[in-house]
Amino acid sequence: MAGLKDATAIAGIGRTAFAKQLPESERTLACRAIVAALDDAGIAASEVDAFASYTMEETDEVEIAKAIGAGDVTFFSKVGYGGGGSCATLAHLAAAVATGQASVGVAWRSRKRGSGPRPWRNTAVQLPTPGQWTRPFGLLRPADEIGMLARRYMHEYGATRDHFFNVALACRNRANQNPAAMMYDRPLTRDMYMTSRWISEPLCLFDNCLETDGALACVVVSAERARDCRQKPVYLHSVAQGLPAQHHGMVNYWNDDPLTGPAWTAARQLWKTADFGPDDVDVAQIYDAFTPLIPLSLEGYGFCGRGEGAAFTEGGALEIGGRLPLNTAGGGLSEAYVHGFNLITEGVRQLRGTSTAQVPSASTCLVTAGEGVPTSAVLLRS
């Protein structure tokens, strides 16, 4: 089975600035990121014939295609479940390009979460199924929902706030090397972490991702085409989505084992179609809307055993030079929170050798989408 392995590649990446507040509309920001990505690849907008984004993306492909001057579009797709959709946008484009449904695909995410309303404030959207079982009891925000799992994880496996701090610090240290990161000039200390305000105990301010305005985009083409583009190709080696049996949104509390989330499902598929395993991953961009998602994902994607994810973060393992350098542009915790799309573009930079926190001779990178919701992941290789 030839499948999708290395059949397609990311040929271009683009982004806007990241800030708490940007003056331009989401549509304008999306167009800027897409035009930048096409320019990076050296591909004309008129050649774009495929689009993929998230269902939560509020700019649509009709308007984007018209604005940038795309040609006839023969494939378009949107993936559900918020941040769980990030890597799936690439997976859908890879499938479309590899099967000849399209030849130049654009994936994008544009969001004004920094200056716009917080989605959890919309009670009309929140309350119907499954909200009737959670919201009236004051379980209102994603931080509350993940905090519930974090507390149980601490209880069951001896994870501590210091472990969550290790995650926050690794991301912040990388952001301090990345001038584009929102937290570029804001170092984090253990004292700042331990004395910060609670959001939902056991999660504090620094366990939560940033509120950000910004947009990003990627261009996906066939591997053959990518070799003629302006940049070194970054191949989509393996792609996967994951919706586990008996899963239930972000409150995955009704499984036999709520601490094994969608990451486990996506990982089984991802490694099944890969030529290498977790030990061969040089650098990882793991979805970090909340710090506890990192130890849970480290376990899910097989970097350590069940219950060992917290201990894995000890001894600088997630820092540059450590066992698994993590979120090397700063991640959602410290670069920008654009539903994880910035993790994809940073994975590309690592394999091009152009990261601001470059892992020497990195040739493989895992990028994951939101854990706790139906998710997706890609393995990139140079």
Next chain:
Amino acid sequence: MSLLSPVVDGDGAPFWEYASRGELRVQTCADCAEPRFPPRPCCPYCQSFDSDWRPVSGRGRIWSYVVPHPPLLPGYAELAPYNTVLVELTDAPRIRLVGNVVTAADAPLDSVDPARLRIGAGVRVVFAPPDEQGLRLPRWLLERP
């Protein structure tokens, strides 16, 4: 500012109807007898579309809990920090209900000091007074207050 009331759908309606009578019941397959939660049309174990609502003892243990702090919706922000717990039912261990531990059926969400909560602590169900829509939310008392 009042708190959010459940928006009841067809699958969930029996749960809330029993709760309004002060009964905790769980949807159970009429064919294979497996309980399931949240309610849904079809049994995931045997694909039967017939279900019963089986009474449970109302005893459980705290599986986990959080203590939310603002920013929150206004009605909740006024009560924060409060607790939200996940209770595993003694009679049906895979059935876990989100709720609140309170000092009495009609006590506010912040009536228990969060320092008193422990994973594994025994709790038993009570039902809040009817809200504006006549719905009564299950709430939880510590077995050893």
